[in-house]
Amino acid sequence: xxxxxxxxxxxxxxxxxxxxxxxxxxxxxxxxxxxxxxxxxxxxxxxxxxxxxxxxxxxxxxxxxxxxxxxxxxxxxxxxxxxxxxxxxxxxxxxxxxxxxxxxxxxxxxxxxxxxxxxxxxxxxxxxxxxxxxxxxxxxxxxxxxxxxxxxxxxxxxxxxxxxxxxxxxxxxxxxxxxxxxxxxxxxxxxxxxxxxxxxxxxxxxxxxxxxxxxxxxxxxxxxxxxxxxxxxxxxxxxxxxxxxxxxxxxxxxxxxxxxxxxxxxxxxxxxxxxxxxxxxxxxxxxxxxxxxxxxxxxxxxxxxxxxxxxxxxxxxxxxxxxxxxxxxxxxxxxxxxxxxxxxxxxxxxxxxxxxxxxxxxxxxxxxxxxxxxxxxxxxxxxxxxxxxxxxxxxxxxxxxxxxxxxxxxxxxxxxxxxxxxxxxxxxxxxxxxxxxxxxxxxx
Amino acid sequence: xxxxxxxxxxxxxxxxxxxxxxxxxxxxxxxxxxxxxxxxxxxxxxxxxxxxxxxxxxxxxxxxxxxxxxxxxxxxxxxxxxxxxxxxxxxxxxxxxxxxxxxxxxxxxxxxxxxxxxxxxxxxxxxxxxxxxxxxxxxxxxxxxxxxxxxxxxxxxxxxxxxxxxxxxxxxxxxxxxxxxxxxxxxxxxxxxxxxxxxxxxxxxxxxxxxxxxxxxxxxxxxxxxxxxxxxxxxxxxxxxxxxxxxxxxxxxxxxxxxxxxxxxxxxxxxxxxxxxxxxxxxxxxxxxxxxxxxxxxxxxxxxxxxxxxxxxxxxxxxxxxxxxxxxxxxxxxxxxxxxxxxxxxxxxxxxxxxxxxxxxxxxxxxxxxxxxxxxxxxxxxxxxxxxxxxxxxxxxxxxxxxxxxxxxxxxxxxxxxxxxxxxxxxxxxxxxxxxxxxxxxxx
Numbered sequence: 001x002x003x004x005x006x007x008x009x010x011x012x013x014x015x016x017x018x019x020x021x022x023x024x025x026x027x028x029x030x031x032x033x034x035x036x037x038x039x040x041x042x043x044x045x046x047x048x049x050x051x052x053x054x055x056x057x058x059x060x061x062x063x064x065x066x067x068x069x070x071x072x073x074x075x076x077x078x079x080x081x082x083x084x085x086x087x088x089x090x091x092x093x094x095x096x097x098x099x100x101x102x103x104x105x106x107x108x109x110x111x112x113x114x115x116x117x118x119x120x121x122x123x124x125x126x127x128x129x130x131x132x133x134x135x136x137x138x139x140x141x142x143x144x145x146x147x148x149x150x151x152x153x154x155x156x157x158x159x160x161x162x163x164x165x166x167x168x169x170x171x172x173x174x175x176x177x178x179x180x181x182x183x184x185x186x187x188x189x190x191x192x193x194x195x196x197x198x199x200x201x202x203x204x205x206x207x208x209x210x211x212x213x214x215x216x217x218x219x220x221x222x223x224x225x226x227x228x229x230x231x232x233x234x235x236x237x238x239x240x241x242x243x244x245x246x247x248x249x250x251x252x253x254x255x256x257x258x259x260x261x262x263x264x265x266x267x268x269x270x271x272x273x274x275x276x277x278x279x280x281x282x283x284x285x286x287x288x289x290x291x292x293x294x295x296x297x298x299x300x301x302x303x304x305x306x307x308x309x310x311x312x313x314x315x316x317x318x319x320x321x322x323x324x325x326x327x328x329x330x331x332x333x334x335x336x337x338x339x340x341x342x343x344x345x346x347x348x349x350x351x352x353x354x355x356x357x358x359x360x361x362x363x364x365x366x367x368x369x370x371x372x373x374x375x376x377x378x379x380x381x382x383x384x385x386x387x388x389x390x391x392x393x394x395x396x397x398x399x400x401x402x403x404x405x406x407x408x409x410x411x412x413x414x415x416x417x418x419x420x421x422x423x424x425x426x427x428x429x430x431x432x433x434x435x436x437x438x439x440x441x442x443x444x
Numbered sequence: 445x446x447x448x449x450x451x452x453x454x455x456x457x458x459x460x461x462x463x464x465x466x467x468x469x470x471x472x473x474x475x476x477x478x479x480x481x482x483x484x485x486x487x488x489x490x491x492x493x494x495x496x497x498x499x500x501x502x503x504x505x506x507x508x509x510x511x512x513x514x515x516x517x518x519x520x521x522x523x524x525x526x527x528x529x530x531x532x533x534x535x536x537x538x539x540x541x542x543x544x545x546x547x548x549x550x551x552x553x554x555x556x557x558x559x560x561x562x563x564x565x566x567x568x569x570x571x572x573x574x575x576x577x578x579x580x581x582x583x584x585x586x587x588x589x590x591x592x593x594x595x596x597x598x599x600x601x602x603x604x605x606x607x608x609x610x611x612x613x614x615x616x617x618x619x620x621x622x623x624x625x626x627x628x629x630x631x632x633x634x635x636x637x638x639x640x641x642x643x644x645x646x647x648x649x650x651x652x653x654x655x656x657x658x659x660x661x662x663x664x665x666x667x668x669x670x671x672x673x674x675x676x677x678x679x680x681x682x683x684x685x686x687x688x689x690x691x692x693x694x695x696x697x698x699x700x701x702x703x704x705x706x707x708x709x710x711x712x713x714x715x716x717x718x719x720x721x722x723x724x725x726x727x728x729x730x731x732x733x734x735x736x737x738x739x740x741x742x743x744x745x746x747x748x749x750x751x752x753x754x755x756x757x758x759x760x761x762x763x764x765x766x767x768x769x770x771x772x773x774x775x776x777x778x779x780x781x782x783x784x785x786x787x788x789x790x791x792x793x794x795x796x797x798x799x800x801x802x803x804x805x806x807x808x809x810x811x812x813x814x815x816x817x818x819x820x821x822x823x824x825x826x827x828x829x830x831x832x833x834x835x836x837x838x839x840x841x842x843x844x845x846x847x848x849x850x851x852x853x854x855x856x857x858x859x860x861x862x863x864x865x866x867x868x869x870x871x872x873x874x875x876x877x878x879x880x881x882x883x884x885x886x887x888x
Contacts, residue, residue, distance in 0.1 A: 249811070282883060
């Protein structure tokens with residue numbers, strides 16, 4: 001058996017810890033490598049949150065000699081040994097596909113082990129039988145990463161909304177098609193060109209059928225509908241239309257009428273309890289929160305009777321984002337394995353080590369009323385420079401005998417900005433520092 | 445003791461159920477009435493999710509004769525009896541303020557009872573001691589409604605991101621100020637006018653200090669920072685600036701530079717583990733997801749190392765939205781009271797009762813290539829009318845010998861729309877039904 005080198009202290013430490021919970025992995029591709037990376041890099045934080053270390057046990061792969069981004073111990077080509085290993089408490093399935101994932105997960109649940117999976121095809125097809133088995137064995141099957149990748153949507157639907165009734169869910173559940181539609185919308189190009197760009201950038205596969213024809217989104221829609229309405233919906237129940245027929249003209253005309261076009265997954269329940277689940281291109285009003293979900297991002301918009309409108313937004317795919325969702329599930333599953341009945345603890349935390357406010361970095365919008373005289377801008381710029389505050393943009397508007405000068409800074413230390421403002425107020429040609437407002441969400 | 449009349453079957457049923465979990469309420473104002481309404485209206489769904497009924501026990505109020513939106517049983521003016529009642533398993537504190545909530549919650553935790561609170565002032569001030577007490581007594585203190593009202597943010601931060609590291613949180617945590625800034629932005633009015641409008645519509649109090657000067661947002665920011673970084677931050681640690689100095693000119697100039705102005709709560713951790721927490725008005729690029737959070741909505745934007753960018757959006761206040769968050773916590777707390785160790789079950793669900801696709805309601809965008817001749821529009825409109833599909837808007841553009849006709853329908857039955865399309869294709873003057881795309885997020 002090929003063995004990768006020991007790769008980090010954290011793993012060595014947690015290996016020998018008493019009471020550690022051991023995760024066995026089925027698969028070590030894009031998502032699996034991300035899971036191993038997070039379990040290693042965040043070992044200390046996870047151990048602190050869980051109360052005990054979470055260590056990586058055996059890892060089943062098809063080809064142990066395959067080059068990986070991360071050093072992996074315990075590689076094996078025999079996936080069954082991972083399921084059978086008495087030291088493995090939680091099985092993490094990140095191999096994808098129906099077979100052999102189905103048999104392996106069934107075997108793990110039958111042994112009473114908790115299972116975490118990122119496999120939307122499996123959950124959307126065989127979910128009912130697997131959940132029934134987990135229930136019968138008193139264990140759990142977690143699958144946050146199987147829907148909308150990194151976006152926490154399962155706990156909100158199952159737990160946070162446990163006292164409410166969901167009426168409708170609208171989701172952008174496929175990043176590839178959202179990227180293509182964003183490009184078509186923002187560059188006015190046609191479907192084929194946008195698909196080519198998505199393929200070049202790695203957002204779309206060489207064979208884009210699963211994404212473009214909405215098979216992927218339909219699987220996720222089935223899972224979301226099940227969670228929203230406490231009823232099983234499988235992928236075959238979902239009406240499905242892809243985006244290949246959407247034209248640049250459609251998008252331009254829709255825009256003129258105040259809409260953008262998105263591939264939406266829709267799950268609705270009517271007053272009689274009948275459910276409709278469908279995935280198709282749809283016009284969405286530009287003022288709707290889903291309209292501003294751009295590029296490869298995903299979002300899930302929920303309409304609940306009491307809660308009103310909720311939206312969850314984030315990355316739908318990618319190694320580390322998806323792994324983040326998987327490891328969140330692993331920590332939950334490990335907690336249940338430990339029979340720790342209380343929620344993640346909030347006691348025993350230290351009081352925060354606070355950064356003094358004057359040390360924080362910030363960008364600023366500064367509006368000055370100045371005398372409209374030669375040399376004013378130079379004097380103002382000189383003050384900023386001497387205080388080590390760099391200017392990003394300046395805009396000046398004359399108003400008879402005076403002018404308004406608007407500056408936006410690059411990120412600068414609060415203390416330096418305050419010194420700058422004090423010196424500006426002392427300048428002869430400055431009548432007033434009219435506004436000072438911070439800028440966020442930009443370059444920091 | 446005043447007693448409201450018995451008001452619904454569900455409560456009578458659950459009263460007598462064996463193994464029911466009983467909730468005692470402290471307070472029955474806006475949020476408390478919402479909680480009682482949801483526990484009553486959704487009793488069946490909650491019992492099914494929890495495996496046992498969740499019944500309402502005694503309710504402590506200041507004035508039992510006060511008129512309420514909902515009929516309430518078990519009113520008492522002696523809050524201590526709710527805490528002491530051996531039948532009460534979970535105490536729900538929705539009275540607000542520090543005293544006497546602090547003493548009552550402390551008493552409940554000391555008796556090992558789970559507590560659910562919506563009290564941001566209490567959690568942001570005395571959180572550390574209350575969580576320590578809950579931990580020592582092996583019980584739990586839940587507080588989802590204390591931050592961003594109805595938005596599920598606590599489970600995502602504590603559980604879904606348990607394997608990740610949060611670097612930064614940007615939040616719009618106060619609906620009143622976001623409403624005021626939205627009005628100033630969209631109508632070009634000044635702060636005083638916008639505040640007056642917010643007061644008239646019930647979004648702002650007669651004394652708006654807590655909202656406008658950002659005391660409310662600072663309390664929520666302290667809680668969010670604690671959850672994000674596993675360290676206690678209290679409201680006094682938060683740097684705070686309100687929005688009353690923001691002018692219409694600032695907003696107009698910011699807009700010209702590609703920004704909107706929001707009251708942001710910001711929590712950051714640097715590489716050395718030092719934390720900065722602050723609330724102040726900030727310019728946000730219009731392309732940032734937070735920029736499109738309008739009116740009284742709240743949002744929390746999270747930057748995690750592995751997960752990338754996440755955003756959670758929803759109502760920050762209001763009776764039923766806040767109550768939805770409280771009841772979600774009550775179900776979780778009840779589950780832990782029952783020592784039910786597994787996650788909310790997904791087994792035992794029925795297969796969904798699906799609505800046939802042709803029965804679904806939908807709005808449509810229909811693009812037709814037509815011969816540019818008299819009578820075409822009348823013929824087209826006639827087909828729609830005869831199929832019971834109502835037209836919302838029409839737009840026609842001539843192109844030499846032919847024209848494009850774009851129609852957006854009102855909500856119509858799928859089957860009728862398909863019939864319409866079939867008949868349109870048979871019309872002489874129609875060369876092509878170029879596009880048919882559904883419209884969502886609008887009038888349905």
